[in-house]
Amino acid sequence: MTDTPNLPLDLVEQRKARIARNERIGRWLLPIIVIVLTIVGWDRFCVINEVPHYVIPRPGRVLEALIEDWSLLISSLGATLLITFSALTLAIVGGVGLAILFAQSKWVEMSFFPYAIMLQVTPIIVIAPLIFIYVDSKFIGLLICAWIVAFFPILSNTTLGLKSADHNLVDMMKLYGASRWQTLRFLRLPSALPYFLGGLKIAGGLSLIGAIVAEFVAGSGGAGSGLAFRILEASYRLNIPRMFAAILLISFTGILIFMAMSFLSWLFLHKWHESAIKREM
Amino acid sequence: MTDTPNLPLDLVEQRKARIARNERIGRWLLPIIVIVLTIVGWDRFCVINEVPHYVIPRPGRVLEALIEDWSLLISSLGATLLITFSALTLAIVGGVGLAILFAQSKWVEMSFFPYAIMLQVTPIIVIAPLIFIYVDSKFIGLLICAWIVAFFPILSNTTLGLKSADHNLVDMMKLYGASRWQTLRFLRLPSALPYFLGGLKIAGGLSLIGAIVAEFVAGSGGAGSGLAFRILEASYRLNIPRMFAAILLISFTGILIFMAMSFLSWLFLHKWHESAIKREM
Amino acid sequence: NEAITFGTNWVAQAEHGGFYQAVADGTYADCGLDVTIVAGGPNVNNRALLLAGKIDFLMDGNLLQPFNSAAEDIPMVVVSAIFQKEPQVIMTHPGQGLDTWESLKTADTLLIGNGGYQSFYRWMVSTGFRDEQRKPYTYNSAPFLTDLKSGQQGYVTSEPYAIQTEAGFEPNVFLLADNGFNTYSTLIAAMQKTVDTKPEVVQCFVDASAIGWNNYLYGDATAANALIQAENPDLGDANIAFAVEQLKKYGIVDSGESETTGIGSMSMERIASFYEKMVTAGVVEAGLDYESVVDLSFVNKGVGLDVKSRLLGN
Amino acid sequence: MNTKTLLSLKQIGKTFSNGTVALQDMSLDVHEGSFVSLLGPSGCGKSTALKIVAGLGNLTTGSMSWPTASVDPLGRPDHEISFVFQEPTLMLWATVFDNVWLPLRLKGVKKKAARAAVEEALEMVGLQDFAASYPRELSGGMKMRVSIARALVTRPKLLLMDEPFAALDEITRSKLNDDLLRLWQKMNWTVIFVTHSVFESAYLSDRIVVMAARPGRVVADIAVDAPYPRDSSEFRSSPTYTNACNSASKALHAAMLSGDHM
Amino acid sequence: MNTKTLLSLKQIGKTFSNGTVALQDMSLDVHEGSFVSLLGPSGCGKSTALKIVAGLGNLTTGSMSWPTASVDPLGRPDHEISFVFQEPTLMLWATVFDNVWLPLRLKGVKKKAARAAVEEALEMVGLQDFAASYPRELSGGMKMRVSIARALVTRPKLLLMDEPFAALDEITRSKLNDDLLRLWQKMNWTVIFVTHSVFESAYLSDRIVVMAARPGRVVADIAVDAPYPRDSSEFRSSPTYTNACNSASKALHAAMLSGDHM
Ligand SMILES: Nc1ncnc2c1ncn2[C@@H]1O[C@H](COP(=O)(O)OP(=O)(O)OP(=O)(O)O)[C@@H](O)[C@H]1O
Ligand SMILES: Nc1ncnc2c1ncn2[C@@H]1O[C@H](COP(=O)(O)OP(=O)(O)OP(=O)(O)O)[C@@H](O)[C@H]1O
Ligand SMILES: O=[N+]([O-])[O-]
Numbered sequence A, B: 001m002t003d004t005p006n007l008p009l010d011l012v013e014q015r016k017a018r019i020a021r022n023e024r025i026g027r028w029l030l031p032i033i034v035i036v037l038t039i040v041g042w043d044r045f046c047v048i049n050e051v052p053h054y055v056i057p058r059p060g061r062v063l064e065a066l067i068e069d070w071s072l073l074i075s076s077l078g079a080t081l082l083i084t085f086s087a088l089t090l091a092i093v094g095g096v097g098l099a100i101l102f103a104q105s106k107w108v109e110m111s112f113f114p115y116a117i118m119l120q121v122t123p124i125i126v127i128a129p130l131i132f133i134y135v136d137s138k139f140i141g142l143l144i145c146a147w148i149v150a151f152f153p154i155l156s157n158t159t160l161g162l163k164s165a166d167h168n169l170v171d172m173m174k175l176y177g178a179s180r181w182q183t184l185r186f187l188r189l190p191s192a193l194p195y196f197l198g199g200l201k202i203a204g205g206l207s208l209i210g211a212i213v214a215e216f217v218a219g220s221g222g223a224g225s226g227l228a229f230r231i232l233e234a235s236y237r238l239n240i241p242r243m244f245a246a247i248l249l250i251s252f253t254g255i256l257i258f259m260a261m262s263f264l265s266w267l268f269l270h271k272w273h274e275s276a277i278k279r280e281m
Numbered sequence C: 001n002e003a004i005t006f007g008t009n010w011v012a013q014a015e016h017g018g019f020y021q022a023v024a025d026g027t028y029a030d031c032g033l034d035v036t037i038v039a040g041g042p043n044v045n046n047r048a049l050l051l052a053g054k055i056d057f058l059m060d061g062n063l064l065q066p067f068n069s070a071a072e073d074i075p076m077v078v079v080s081a082i083f084q085k086e087p088q089v090i091m092t093h094p095g096q097g098l099d100t101w102e103s104l105k106t107a108d109t110l111l112i113g114n115g116g117y118q119s120f121y122r123w124m125v126s127t128g129f130r131d132e133q134r135k136p137y138t139y140n141s142a143p144f145l146t147d148l149k150s151g152q153q154g155y156v157t158s159e160p161y162a163i164q165t166e167a168g169f170e171p172n173v174f175l176l177a178d179n180g181f182n183t184y185s186t187l188i189a190a191m192q193k194t195v196d197t198k199p200e201v202v203q204c205f206v207d208a209s210a211i212g213w214n215n216y217l218y219g220d221a222t223a224a225n226a227l228i229q230a231e232n233p234d235l236g237d238a239n240i241a242f243a244v245e246q247l248k249k250y251g252i253v254d255s256g257e258s259e260t261t262g263i264g265s266m267s268m269e270r271i272a273s274f275y276e277k278m279v280t281a282g283v284v285e286a287g288l289d290y291e292s293v294v295d296l297s298f299v300n301k302g303v304g305l306d307v308k309s310r311l312l313g314n
Numbered sequence D, E: 001m002n003t004k005t006l007l008s009l010k011q012i013g014k015t016f017s018n019g020t021v022a023l024q025d026m027s028l029d030v031h032e033g034s035f036v037s038l039l040g041p042s043g044c045g046k047s048t049a050l051k052i053v054a055g056l057g058n059l060t061t062g063s064m065s066w067p068t069a070s071v072d073p074l075g076r077p078d079h080e081i082s083f084v085f086q087e088p089t090l091m092l093w094a095t096v097f098d099n100v101w102l103p104l105r106l107k108g109v110k111k112k113a114a115r116a117a118v119e120e121a122l123e124m125v126g127l128q129d130f131a132a133s134y135p136r137e138l139s140g141g142m143k144m145r146v147s148i149a150r151a152l153v154t155r156p157k158l159l160l161m162d163e164p165f166a167a168l169d170e171i172t173r174s175k176l177n178d179d180l181l182r183l184w185q186k187m188n189w190t191v192i193f194v195t196h197s198v199f200e201s202a203y204l205s206d207r208i209v210v211m212a213a214r215p216g217r218v219v220a221d222i223a224v225d226a227p228y229p230r231d232s233s234e235f236r237s238s239p240t241y242t243n244a245c246n247s248a249s250k251a252l253h254a255a256m257l258s259g260d261h262m
């Protein structure tokens, strides 16, 4: 609310304002408390159960590893992120593209959706070798693997969204002689936006996971290799603190990606969609 | 439309009826044609490129393997499906449960959503050993792994759905003094249903993949082991037709699961939701 | 009897024969152990279970992991080395100019698994192989079979057999052990605590395993193979026969030192030599107290030699 | 006045799959340039009939034709139809301006070229200041007015309006009544106008069609023989107007009794 | 008649974050048992005011109090309020019966126990035959009637109605007018009723409050001093009625000019 005139608000309104303020503070404070508690809990768990450092290291040790191996880890993170974002981009293009294709007719949907499902359920680890027989570039191979993991939620959610357009608006489009493409552009795509963005939140994490799985399955090592390789290496070398540091980095990246996707959602939806508008009444 | 009185329909209506009939037939015929073409294409590809049978076997050979190893494969499929459906059930319970929890307040959501994301993005292959340190039962360990893979789409979509309830209805609930629980039960959950069911379609495939990945990661072989082990074993032994047979079985199962979820969607939504109602006007 | 568990590093195979033999014929039971064998797999991490105290003994592929334990202060020790040679091989297509170990360095592609890449391949790199040659091997030989200029890792007992029977040709096989990678293999490892608190259990497991291996290789292996095949129904008789034959042909289990001091024997000299090699290769760091992760007190006692000579009739 | 038939409904029927007979044997000829009001109890099938005319629904029985227009294979005429739906039916993600622009946009009119027309339409419904607002920032009546502006912006040949003014206050309503009449005359539109107000129907239209409910059908067809432009206060006190109101009211009462309504 | 004050709005103001001043300095005391009509141009803040009374919105300025009720810490009174929203606001996934049952269900009334009350409410709005239908199978007016039935089923102390009858034909509308008045008297409800019809407001209410737009505020407060029950035809020809209509109309005209409306 802007430009509140300087009239005194009564008690009830003050109380409401106080609740709102607490809510605002709590939204940031509570997560921090939870994180701190988690870390303390993790540390206590290790100490009380005398968990050896080579099974689960104490948080301090992981932090040390994180600091010590920072440049190594961060460059690996970079490599992983390159695959992640390329795969996410392709997942968006592919997922939305296929959803649009499937929305064109029941025929197309029933004919090709099964293939999309097959891609989703086929374990990467099994088809990766086949991919690499026919794909020479390692980057492209990794990309395909990560894409396979990430595209389905976008496809599935966007398809659902395209079908969820208000039928009165569909009628209106028909009435005004909108072409198939125009109906898509002006009605179905905007209606699908909340669903698509929901799919994107899922796919964000999945493309990260996809990049990591792809590296596990298909990534050779050496310079410029990603976080999966760091994990494998640290695990093999029994350098468990570094392994945990790498995992933490992945988790943290996942959370950042999710937050980015949430922000994107907010950006596109806050003007009009229930899930994102700030209620004023 | 029921009980059409016997008045003659005019030409335009006849034409519309014909189009509708073609559509109805095409919906089943086209997918079959596409499948046949795919199989023929696969066969031609193998023959023309002289792909050796131990790289990509011709469809006939895979069919032979499927028939020959049927009892072996089907019992492995059983083991995999047990994990799959248990994981899916848990994913539903966990995903919806967490979504409900998160919907209670922004505080809770911001405090615990990060942990859900961490679970989503942490590669199973890395945490599986940790899980098996603290979980003795192999079944439960596999279940946890598969659950981790499958629960996030349900959580994310249901959370979105719970937030997408019509604000006028939210107001109405408030007005009539509905408790938090009643608002959830009577308004937010039904509103979230289409989103939840969308998440379920994604999670269905993911819990299958999750079961398979879990077996890959944690399943030693032996009697009663699942399809993942069959694939690995067949691949290791260069029994590629059997490997393809197992993959086909997985794909087919994935499609069946998707169809089951779609049917479920239809069941719950066809009375009222845009995405599922048959338009009559 | 005391119940203990032994985690292997792969699904049940002929390479685990002796252990199953000792379970099947009661050799473990005779010295007071109730042994459960927990099979491993390509991605199964039984090591984590050992470190967490969930299993008692672990089969370790070669000495590099114990060296890593030393580097990370992990109180794990090797108490026996069942294989005198690492059975790891590199295979190539014959007649492609890749017919010698040295020529492998010119191969376009070497398919090496993640584990192999972390261990023996790093040694290979130090001897002139290149990182860029390596592509991941995920236990699927199709990429190898389609690329004639490639090589692939394998166990001398398994992959060559699959290639022969399914792809119809006999690949070149280069045993790493014969080309300088002189580690012991199929090590039995335990936590230091186990060794300290239950030496008799360790001794029993080491001895009975040695006896089991003698019986498996030289005696009637039917019962052990039945156990193995129950665990891993895909493993055919011919497959097992091939594996056992290879184990003998290459002297994987029983050759050199073990012929005089029994299966499982280890010498600190050999370990030292391997360690030095690995240090030179840059695979492990210098200055590790590697002796601390090996305990020689349970082996080199000639256990099982009597069984062998009885079975071989001399 | 023109007497060519623009649209002819012949014994049309519409039965929904749940068994509700929304329309039965409804016949209606609409002349070009006429202003027809559709009056009837709630649920009698007015909206259904309008949607069918707009080509948005399938008939169960009967036929519909456009004698003076050329039609496509699915029976749709080649001229413009606009529709004010009973509900505002706005795109929630688009501003008021973009909502009104839509029909033009679909014809390929760029934003710049559309500006004048859109602003004129918004001005007509009194929303010139809300062009940049989103639908959720509008009151109920304002949303409906956006919908009206959207229908008017295309200058259609046939204008279908489903209770367009029900949510508006009387002053706005009467202003819009007059605006609509003026446009209708100037543009030579044909209008089919659903309303619940007998007075509104008598004031606006040259013909009042009264429907009865379940099955929906035509029960009265009342001509309002008075020339346009009609001077508001003068016409409202004329016997033509009073007679039309009375006949329509009576027919409506009879319709209420004959249908299964209430 | 009762003169205890049920509800008191003191100089309330509501400004939306986009800058729209929906209400400014609006003061209004509502007596227990009274029937207040709210009249005003489209977009003047009637719905906003009603929502604030219902406790569904925050005030920007001013205060609201319930002198005779005990209130909870957030200022909500402990008695029942019902609301007929301007839009039907039905649960699409529930049948007509379940929609009407809802307010009772929220109070823990089981389906069986609620049946009689729900059916009575449906009968009042003429939808007894549609209990098993889903909202999408209903016409616009029918949906609105379901919404009315839902508001009546709880027998509330305060009934807020936002243009409840706008989408209904005149006959149904006048029947519901009479039903509402009957119930209001019998149950001793207090009603705040938003309408666009000056006639409806004069016929129904004992007080007509006229609002002007942007900023929304009260510009006239007209008492309709006629006893209830009011005989329809007799009352409609009484000078009280005519005067009330005229004053309201005049106030409304003035309001239209004073606001920034159109
Ligand atoms: N999709 C549908 N499925 C089943 N019945 C329907 C459907 N749509 C409308 N009906 C029924 O058809 C009848 C006519 O509906 P319609 O909307 O045409 O009424 P209307 O005359 O426009 O009423 P109102 O004045 O209330 O808007 C109603 O009885 C309604 O219940
Ligand atoms: N969420 C919102 N954000 C911004 N402005 C709003 C919002 N809701 C309403 N308004 C504005 O507040 C004013 C009053 O709206 P309100 O809905 O109360 O009008 P109303 O009197 O009920 O009109 P009507 O008779 O058309 O329903 C309008 O100018 C409207 O544009
Ligand atoms: O193999 N995976 O798709 O994780």
Ligand SMILES: [Mg+2]
Residues within 6 Å of the ligand: D046, D047, D048, D086, D162, E139, E140, E141
């Ligand atoms: Mg209607």
Ligand SMILES: [Mg+2]
Residues within 6 Å of the ligand: D139, D140, D141, E046, E047, E048, E086, E162
């Ligand atoms: Mg309003």
